[in-house]
Amino acid sequence: MSLQIALTKGRLEESAVEMLDQCGYGIDRLRHKGRALVFQDTKKEIRYFLSKANDVITYVEHGVADIGIVGKDTLLEGGQDYYELLDLGIGQCRFILAGLPDHNPLQKVGHLRIGTKYPSVTRTYFRNMGMDPEIIKIDGSVELGPLLNLCDAIVDITETGTTLKENGLIIYDEVCRISARAIVNKASFKLKRDEVMQVINDLKGVMNNAEGN
Amino acid sequence: MSLQIALTKGRLEESAVEMLDQCGYGIDRLRHKGRALVFQDTKKEIRYFLSKANDVITYVEHGVADIGIVGKDTLLEGGQDYYELLDLGIGQCRFILAGLPDHNPLQKVGHLRIGTKYPSVTRTYFRNMGMDPEIIKIDGSVELGPLLNLCDAIVDITETGTTLKENGLIIYDEVCRISARAIVNKASFKLKRDEVMQVINDLKGVMNNAEGN
Numbered sequence: 018m019s020l021q022i023a024l025t026k027g028r029l030e031e032s033a034v035e036m037l038d039q040c041g042y043g044i045d046r047l048r049h050k051g052r053a054l055v056f057q058d059t060k061k062e063i064r065y066f067l068s069k070a071n072d073v074i075t076y077v078e079h080g081v082a083d084i085g086i087v088g089k090d091t092l093l094e095g096g097q098d099y100y101e102l103l104d105l106g107i108g109q110c111r112f113i114l115a116g117l118p119d120h121n122p123l124q125k126v127g128h129l130r131i132g133t134k135y136p137s138v139t140r141t142y143f144r145n146m147g148m149d150p151e152i153i154k155i156d157g158s159v160e161l162g163p164l165l166n167l168c169d170a171i172v173d174i175t176e177t178g179t180t181l182k183e184n185g186l187i188i189y190d191e192v193c194r195i196s197a198r199a200i201v202n203k204a205s206f207k208l209k210r211d212e213v214m215q216v217i218n219d220l221k222g223v224m225n226n227a228e229g230n
Numbered sequence: 231m232s233l234q235i236a237l238t239k240g241r242l243e244e245s246a247v248e249m250l251d252q253c254g255y256g257i258d259r260l261r262h263k264g265r266a267l268v269f270q271d272t273k274k275e276i277r278y279f280l281s282k283a284n285d286v287i288t289y290v291e292h293g294v295a296d297i298g299i300v301g302k303d304t305l306l307e308g309g310q311d312y313y314e315l316l317d318l319g320i321g322q323c324r325f326i327l328a329g330l331p332d333h334n335p336l337q338k339v340g341h342l343r344i345g346t347k348y349p350s351v352t353r354t355y356f357r358n359m360g361m362d363p364e365i366i367k368i369d370g371s372v373e374l375g376p377l378l379n380l381c382d383a384i385v386d387i388t389e390t391g392t393t394l395k396e397n398g399l400i401i402y403d404e405v406c407r408i409s410a411r412a413i414v415n416k417a418s419f420k421l422k423r424d425e426v427m428q429v430i431n432d433l434k435g436v437m438n439n440a441e442g443n
Binding site for chain 2: 054055066068069070071072075076079099134153155156157160165166
């Protein structure tokens, strides 16, 4: 039986492909580098999709993909109709609360505006502190928000903090840590259980090897 | 008094910059090409932002920008707290309903699934025909939806139809025609009326000249 695996374009792409390569799967690097959105494994009965993070969840929820590899940041914000089976340990970064120096949003008196690509994560974070700020959804260049006075602070993901520093922003709090996860379509988990678990176990094996080194 | 103008990155960018250039404004092409997200007009008291389409609306609604240039497609899907003052005539394209040959979604019996980046436009279109399909939000590569059997058909924008053809899709209906619009922050329209109308009239002048040629 053949499997479909959806991979997230961008930040996670290289490390996910690397892991599958270490599993001994036949990722055709040339086709992958050629930006094909759909490509076939050269050794296994697996077809890969290269998709935007939200679409990886959509593909898995609707059964277009049996397995998806996607960041916890997107999972926290998006749908819920899938099984999350494995923390892959790759793509590690943090959700942070950041703003301009001497403008700690947690100490602001009066109306507070938070800019973010992740309204749901942001709402939950502030609710847990008994706060209810105005949340402004920003699609790109979130770090410009405080500089343009669109918002008082931002909730965003950061790996190294470089973009924040370049824009003169400082971190006021860590919201949570995130990493990439393997998610599975609910029907596939029953109907293709052996094939799905083979992939999950292969990925686990690579993780254990990496820890052993 | 200085003005802030938000421009949409991508498809509309070049034609909008071209229009402002024809207005005699000092768009610094080098800085623009250097992908600066914020840059100053070299002749006028104008600061430009280069933003994602949704963010252009957000900037205008929150007063970070006085004027925004953005596609009607995004306006139809997004917020409403602004004045739409001018159809610029640039960035013309169409919302279409497309699918695989011999799979006319309007004739399908039973459950219908439509993939789109524009759920609101799609819902309105089908409601006007007395239909209530399942709408699947897709973030990227919408045209893959029918090929992967994620959906029966798509509602998307197209300029030339090339991407549709490349994916073997045909157009079953035109939903509406769209083009870029100038939108204005409500407070700016009162408080900076002269400056705002100067820009609008300059843009109108360029459009009239283009028509005259």
